[in-house]
Amino acid sequence: MHLPPLRAVLFDKDGTLFDFAASWAGWMGAVIDTLSEGDLARAEALAQALRFDRAAQAFDPSSPVIAGTLDESAALIRALVPAHRVAGLERYLIESSAKAQMVPPVPLDPLLAGLRARGLVLGVATNDAQDSAHAHLHAAGIAGHFAHVLGFDSGYTPKPAPDMLLGFAARAGLPPESVAMVGDSTHDLLAGRAAGMVCIAVLTGMADEAALAPYADLVLPDIGHLPDHIA
Template sequence: MTLPPLRAVLFDKDGTLFDFAASWAGWMAGVIDTLSEGDTARADAIARAVRFDRAARAFHPSSPVIAGTLDEGADLIRPHIAPDRAEGLADYLLESSKHAAMVPPVPLAPLLQGLLARGLVLGVATNDAAESAHAHLDAAGIAGQFAHVLGYDSGYIPKPAPDMLLGFAARAGLPPGSVAMVGDSTHDLLAGRAAGMVCIGVLTGLADEATLAPHADLVLPDIGHLPDYLG
C-alpha cells in the first residue's frame, strides 16, 4: 500500500528509532544490580516488578516499563529498594538512562536525511524524559534532524493520550491528519489514532505484528522500510 500524502513524520524513540531490547536490556540489568546492592532477593523482587528476566537479560513483552515513563518505572521499583535509595531514585534513573547505549535498527542519518529531502517535518514523541531523548539523539548524531522533540515531561499527558502528538502538530503548524505516528507499541498507535494521525507500527520493540496490526494502518519490520510506502 501507499500511504496518504504526509507532511510530517513523528517517531517514538525507544523501540522505533532505537531497537528496544538491544538498547535497554543491559541498562535494566545494571539498574537492578546497583539498586539491589548484592541482595539476590531484592534483585529478584525488582525484576519481577518490572517484568525483567535476569537470567536471560530480557524484558517480558508485557513489561510496564516498555512504554511507560521513568516516573512510572520508579514507582514500580521503589517498594523493593533500601529506603536511603528511594528518595533519589527518579534522579538516578534519569541520569543513568541518559548514558544507556542506544542501538539503531538501521543507519539513521541517511534515512532521516532522505525524509527531510522529501519536505517532511520530523519529530520525536517519547514517554522517556526529554533530557534523555536529547542525549540519545545527540549521541546518535541525529538531533539536528528533528524540528521538535517531546518527552513525557514536556507539558503533555504521556501516550497513550494523544496530547503529545497534538502538541507536535500544533508546533509544526500542521493538521494532525497530515502526520504519521510511527511507533513500536500500542501506546504509540492508540495515541496516533486518537490524534487522527496515520498510524505505522514497527517490529523493533517487543510487540509482535498481531498485537500492533489492529491499531495500525501499516506495520513494518523497521523504520528503514518507511520510504518504500511514501507517495
C-alpha cells in the same frame, strides 16, 4: 501500500528509532544490580516488578518499562529499593537512562536526511524523559534532523494519551491528519489514532505484528522501509 500524503513524521524513540531489546536490556540489568546492592532477594523482587528476566537479560513483552514512563517505573519499585535511594530514585533512573547505549535498527542519518529532503517535518514523541531523548539523539548524530523532541516531562500527558502528538502538530503548524505517528507499541498507535494521525507500526520493539496490526494503518519490519511507502 502507499499512505495518504504526509507533511510530517513523528517517531517514538525506544523500539522505533532504536531497537528496544538491544538498547535497553543491559541498562535494566545494571539498574537492578545497582538498586539491589548485592541483595539477591531484592534483585529478584525488582526484576519481577519490572518483568525482566535477569538470567536471560531480557524483558517480558508485558514489562511496564517498554511503553511506560520512568516515573511509572519508579512508582513500581519504590517500596523495594533501599530507604536511602527512595528520594533520588527518579533522578537516578533518568540520569542512568541518558547514558544507555542506543542501538539503531538501520543507519539513521541517511534515512532521516532522505525524509527531510522530501519536505517532511520530523519529530520525536517519547515516554522517556526529554533530556534523555536529546542525549540519545545527539549521541547517535541525528539530533539535527528533528524539529521538535517531546518527552513525558515536556508538559503533556504521556502516551497513550494523544496530547504529546497534538502538541507536536501544533508546534509544527500542521493538521494532525497530515502527520504519521511511527511506533512499536500499542501506546504509540492508540495515541496516534486518538490524535487523528496516520499510524505506522514497526517490529523493532517487543510487540509482534499480531498485537500491533489492529491499531495500525501499516506494519513495517523497521523504519528503514518508510521511504517505500511515503508518496
